[in-house]
Amino acid sequence: MGRITLDKVRKAFGPVEVIPPLDLTIEDGEFVVFVGPSGCGKSTLLRLIAGLEDVSGGEIRIDRVDATTLPPAKRGLAMVFQSYALYPHMSVRKNIAFPMKMAGVPKDEQDRRIEAAAKALNLTDYLDRRPGQLSGGQRQRVAIGRAIVREPSAFLFDEPLSNLDAALRVGMRLEISELHARLKTTMVYVTHDQVEAMTMADKIVVLRAGRIEQVGAPLELYQSPRNTFVAGFIGSPKMNLIEGPEAARHDAHTIGVRPEHIAVSTEGGQWQGRVGVSEHLGSDTFLHVHDTGLAEALTVRVGGEVALHQGDTVWLSPEADKIHRFDADGLRIG
Amino acid sequence: MATKHSRAAARLMISPAVLLLLAWMIIPLAMTLYFSFLSYNLMSPGMERWIGFTNYQYFLTDPAFFAALTNTILLVVGVLIVTVIGGTLFALLLDQPFFGQGIVRIMVIAPFFVMPTVSALVWKNMFMNPVNGLFAHLFKALGLQPFDFLAQAPLASIIGIVSWQWLPFATLILLTALQSLDQEQLEAAEMDGAPWLSRFIHIMLPHLARAITVVILIQTIFLLSIFAEILVTTNGGPGTASTNLTYLIYMQSLLQFDVGGGSAGGVVAIILANIVAIFLMRMIGKNLEA
Numbered sequence: 001m002g003r004i005t006l007d008k009v010r011k012a013f014g015p016v017e018v019i020p021p022l023d024l025t026i027e028d029g030e031f032v033v034f035v036g037p038s039g040c041g042k043s044t045l046l047r048l049i050a051g052l053e054d055v056s057g058g059e060i061r062i063d064r065v066d067a068t069t070l071p072p073a074k075r076g077l078a079m080v081f082q083s084y085a086l087y088p089h090m091s092v093r094k095n096i097a098f099p100m101k102m103a104g105v106p107k108d109e110q111d112r113r114i115e116a117a118a119k120a121l122n123l124t125d126y127l128d129r130r131p132g133q134l135s136g137g138q139r140q141r142v143a144i145g146r147a148i149v150r151e152p153s154a155f156l157f158d159e160p161l162s163n164l165d166a167a168l169r170v171g172m173r174l175e176i177s178e179l180h181a182r183l184k185t186t187m188v189y190v191t192h193d194q195v196e197a198m199t200m201a202d203k204i205v206v207l208r209a210g211r212i213e214q215v216g217a218p219l220e221l222y223q224s225p226r227n228t229f230v231a232g233f234i235g236s237p238k239m240n241l242i243e244g245p246e247a248a249r250h251d252a253h254t255i256g257v258r259p260e261h262i263a264v265s266t267e268g269g270q271w272q273g274r275v276g277v278s279e280h281l282g283s284d285t286f287l288h289v290h291d292t293g294l295a296e297a298l299t300v301r302v303g304g305e306v307a308l309h310q311g312d313t314v315w316l317s318p319e320a321d322k323i324h325r326f327d328a329d330g331l332r333i334g
Numbered sequence: 335m336a337t338k339h340s341r342a343a344a345r346l347m348i349s350p351a352v353l354l355l356l357a358w359m360i361i362p363l364a365m366t367l368y369f370s371f372l373s374y375n376l377m378s379p380g381m382e383r384w385i386g387f388t389n390y391q392y393f394l395t396d397p398a399f400f401a402a403l404t405n406t407i408l409l410v411v412g413v414l415i416v417t418v419i420g421g422t423l424f425a426l427l428l429d430q431p432f433f434g435q436g437i438v439r440i441m442v443i444a445p446f447f448v449m450p451t452v453s454a455l456v457w458k459n460m461f462m463n464p465v466n467g468l469f470a471h472l473f474k475a476l477g478l479q480p481f482d483f484l485a486q487a488p489l490a491s492i493i494g495i496v497s498w499q500w501l502p503f504a505t506l507i508l509l510t511a512l513q514s515l516d517q518e519q520l521e522a523a524e525m526d527g528a529p530w531l532s533r534f535i536h537i538m539l540p541h542l543a544r545a546i547t548v549v550i551l552i553q554t555i556f557l558l559s560i561f562a563e564i565l566v567t568t569n570g571g572p573g574t575a576s577t578n579l580t581y582l583i584y585m586q587s588l589l590q591f592d593v594g595g596g597s598a599g600g601v602v603a604i605i606l607a608n609i610v611a612i613f614l615m616r617m618i619g620k621n622l623e624a
């Protein structure tokens with residue numbers, strides 16, 4: 001079981017309130033991802049759940065038990081740190097065994113669990129090495145192994161993949177998702193990576209300055225962002241936000257159209273503009289279109305191979321049913 | 335990139351300094367070696383003659399030699415134990431955030447700036463004196479018989495004084511080591527269910543191992559040649575109760591004017607110091623590699 005409930009949880013460092021009172025429920029077995037810009041309090045929130053930081057107010061319940069003042073060890077949670085925080089002077093085996101040793105698990109049971117974890121994480125050949133002799137990805141797996149063997153009621157990850165290179169990140173992302181599918185244990189995962197959030201999460205929590213902006217399934221956030229912040233934050237590249245007369249035509253203060261929902265033509269369309277920089281990714285090309293009179297630049301997604309060059313004139317037409325409308329406070333209309 | 339030519343020039347340029355340093359070391363060493371084989375007493379000048387290993391024989395069979403050897407070892411080991419344990423405790427304490435941390439840190443480091451002679455005098459006259467010392471007053475206030483530290487426990491008293499001097503050094507090194515410990519490791523251990531003592535034993539102590547080795551190495555080098563503290567407080571006495579090798583050599587050559595015997599003692603001390611150094615280097619080498 002691993003149901004975590006935050007009830008009006010608040011955190012202040014001295015006079016600075018980093019997290020204003022906040023409510024959140026994480027259901028048992030859910031994969032929840034916290035996203036938000038740097039410094040918005042993602043790590044702090046995770047550390048509050050872990051018990052590494054004391055709350056300034058409110059209540060944290062784990063499996064309906066009040067855990068607000070419980071020390072970290074008693075909460076039954078396991079954490080994977082961004083720097084992995086492996087014990088450098090212990091072998092991989094000892095690292096993984098450490099939490100069990102502290103819990104007084106019998107030796108043969110320890111060995112059994114280490115074997116199982118090592119096999120699941122492809123670490124069998126490295127058990128007698130020191131962390132210093134491992135690659136980043138292997139260290140990451142050791143850190144996960146150390147978390148698994150405790151059989152926690154929930155895993156907490158703080159940007160676990162941010163120190164890895166792009167290829168490895170994709171691999172580890174899959175491994176963690178598979179792990180979740182297999183263990184069905186609650187996972188709380190902090191990241192600022194769009195793709196990680198969208199692909200791994202059952203539920204995404206978007207934070208800004210310690211406040212929850214929106215909670216929902218990845219597609220829900222993508223399809224109906226509750227305000228302009230979430231609209232701009234979820235999706236890559238960012239949604240185009242347009243204000244002024246064009247927005248007023250749609251009875252809104254601001255309208256938003258995602259780059260992938262705009263059709264491009266060299267003959268005619270709704271908005272005229274001039275091509276600026278184009279980013280070729282192979283499968284896609286992102287065009288930055290200027291001089292539309294709507295915004296500084298509009299980003300548009302077109303197919304991989306397009307014959308458009310800087311300075312060319314193009315016409316853009318948004319898909320009518322994919323236009324998001326927001327009011328003066330930035331809140332979604334309809 | 336240094337060319338062949340510039341390297342040769344560089345060697346030529348530094349050679350005077352190297353030669354000077356070499357002479358500085360080699361000449362006294364050679365003279366000591368030479369004197370150690372002579373019957374050479376300042377009371378009877380002009381009577382020097384070659385006597386082979388007789389000086390060594392006398393020095394090594396002198397009962398004072400074994401007393402001095404034991405005292406040297408006790409002194410070094412005693413001070414090391416006190417400073418390493420005390421230094422670790424102080425470092426743990428100073429690593430905690432508390433009010434007035436900066437001032438307390440400076441005060442803890444202060445004894446290191448006091449000259450050995452001065453600190454030994456202060457300890458002798460102001461603390462350990464059986465009549466006027468603070469400890470004597472304390473004992474009397476408690477209705478106890480004052481304890482004459484330097485007469486009744488001379489070596490232990492000297493160990494105490496020297497430890498007081500070296501504690502700041504150990505504390506400082508260990509504190510910096512402790513501060514370089516990754517906080518996330520401690521937090522991870524906390525999450526893993528390790529109480530404070532386990533965290534200390536399994537995380538902090540291994541992290542400190544390297545710094546502790548450095549403290550032991552550096553202190554041993556200096557502690558083998560403790561002299562001023564003994565001269566000022568006990569003069570090696572009572573009897574030979576607080577005489578170490580350095581002090582014994584001093585007595586031989588300067589109090590008994592026996593340059594030959596003193597030189598032999600000096601050579602023995604050099605050999606012993608080198609044996610210790612080899613052991614320490616082995617230990618350090620192993621600890622610093624990992």
Ligand SMILES: Nc1ncnc2c1ncn2[C@@H]1O[C@H](COP(=O)(O)OP(=O)(O)OP(=O)(O)O)[C@@H](O)[C@H]1O
Nearest residue numbers: 013016018036037038039040041042043044045192
């Ligand atoms: N110990 C502390 N004392 C004072 N302020 C702190 C402390 N820890 C964090 N903060 C502040 O709290 C805010 C949130 O920090 P936090 O580390 O949770 O951000 P984050 O969302 O994890 O950012 P990032 O994505 O960069 O890791 C920041 O403004 C930070 O300056």
Ligand SMILES: [Mg+2]
Nearest residue numbers: 042043044158
């Ligand atoms: Mg963070």
